[in-house]
Amino acid sequence: MSSKEQLLNDIGIVSFVIVELGLYLDTHPYDRNAMEYFNHYSRIKQQMTREFSMKYYPLTMEMSEGSKEWRWGAAPLPWEGACV
Amino acid sequence: MWNYEKRLQFPVNIKEPNAMLAQVIISQYGGPDGEMGASMRYLSQRYATPYREVAGLLTDIGTEELAHLEMVAAIVHQLTRNLSMEEIEKSGFAPYYTDHTVGIWPQAAGGIPFNACEFQSKGDVITDLHEDLAAEQKARSTYDNILRLIKEPDVCEPIKFLREREIVHFQRFGEALRLTQEKLDSKNFYAFNPGFDRCEDCGKDCGKDCGK
Numbered sequence: 001m002s003s004k005e006q007l008l009n010d011i012g013i014v015s016f017v018i019v020e021l022g023l024y025l026d027t028h029p030y031d032r033n034a035m036e037y038f039n040h041y042s043r044i045k046q047q048m049t050r051e052f053s054m055k056y057y058p059l060t061m062e063m064s065e066g067s068k069e070w071r072w073g074a075a076p077l078p079w080e081g082a083c084v
Numbered sequence: 085m086w087n088y089e090k091r092l093q094f095p096v097n098i099k100e101p102n103a104m105l106a107q108v109i110i111s112q113y114g115g116p117d118g119e120m121g122a123s124m125r126y127l128s129q130r131y132a133t134p135y136r137e138v139a140g141l142l143t144d145i146g147t148e149e150l151a152h153l154e155m156v157a158a159i160v161h162q163l164t165r166n167l168s169m170e171e172i173e174k175s176g177f178a179p180y181y182t183d184h185t186v187g188i189w190p191q192a193a194g195g196i197p198f199n200a201c202e203f204q205s206k207g208d209v210i211t212d213l214h215e216d217l218a219a220e221q222k223a224r225s226t227y228d229n230i231l232r233l234i235k236e237p238d239v240c241e242p243i244k245f246l247r248e249r250e251i252v253h254f255q256r257f258g259e260a261l262r263l264t265q266e267k268l269d270s271k272n273f274y275a276f277n278p279g280f281d282r283c284e285d286c287g288k289d290c291g292k293d294c295g296k
Contacts, residue, residue, distance in 0.1 A: 008091060009095065011091065012091065012092075012093070012094065012095065015089075015091075016093070016094075019093075019144075019148060020252070022144055023141065023144055023145065023148075023252065023253075023256050026140050026141040026144055026256065026260075027137070027141060027256055027259035027260060027263065028259075057090075058090070059089055059091060060087060060088065060090070061087075061088070062087075075090050076090075077090070078090055078091050078092045078154065078158065079092070079096070079154070079157065079158035079161050079162070081096060081097045081098060081158070081162050
């Protein structure tokens with residue numbers, strides 16, 4: 001797996017943790033441990049998404065800012081499959 | 085308001101096309117228990133609950149279902165990419181191919197087009213949450229049925245992920261039903277539709293603890 005694929009894969013894992021914790025917190029809003037996990041992984045995801053977007057291509061439209069050219073439209077499409 | 089992330093919720097990297105599998109998996113795109121119905125069900129039901137935590141859960145699960153819709157489309161797209169005419173004729177894919185080539189269109193495995201009657205939005209939070217519990221189990225059964233037809237690991241893995249999510253959503257909807265019932269009259273949950281009937285105490289559809 002290339003370092004680009006590895007980082008995108010890691011972002012997928014961290015994002016999944018956030019989705020899962022988010023749904024859990026929706027019905028358990030007073031669980032402090034879950035809230036700490038959520039805060040921890042949200043920070044990691046922000047850092048990884050910024051790193052990926054700077055090195056390879058923007059993962060969200062907002063991550064396109066700060067560049068001279070419009071890179072959002074040229075980014076690979078998620079359904080293309082292997083060789084991201 | 086929504087934001088898009090240019091990635092799938094779970095990776096889909098299918099090497100070999102297989103039109104027979106595409107034709108059954110498309111049911112989870114636009115079939116009776118598919119992801120299109122799921123996302124529209126939860127996102128439409130949000131307005132009938134006065135309880136913010138329940139509306140929040142419907143929003144978040146409805147949003148995740150949109151990510152699942154994209155995953156199912158990616159699976160079907162990759163299973164029908166680079167198909168030969170011979171494979172289309174042999175696999176039984178010719179009827180779909182005639183109308184849509186290999187584009188993505190919401191239909192059931194049997195060819196029935198997507199229809200809003202696949203889901204309900206009843207305007208009563210207790211009724212809606214029971215529909216949601218059943219919907220998650222029906223989707224789980226459909227993924228079980230699909231998994232019995234698949235041997236290829238690169239198709240199995242994303243389908244297994246989607247199946248597991250149905251079980252987690254079922255769990256969360258059960259909790260949402262409990263949260264809802266705790267706000268209603270424990271002697272008769274059905275005395276009062278908190279999304280429609282007005283509270284005798286304050287004269288508004290306040291949705292608070294007014295099950296009188």
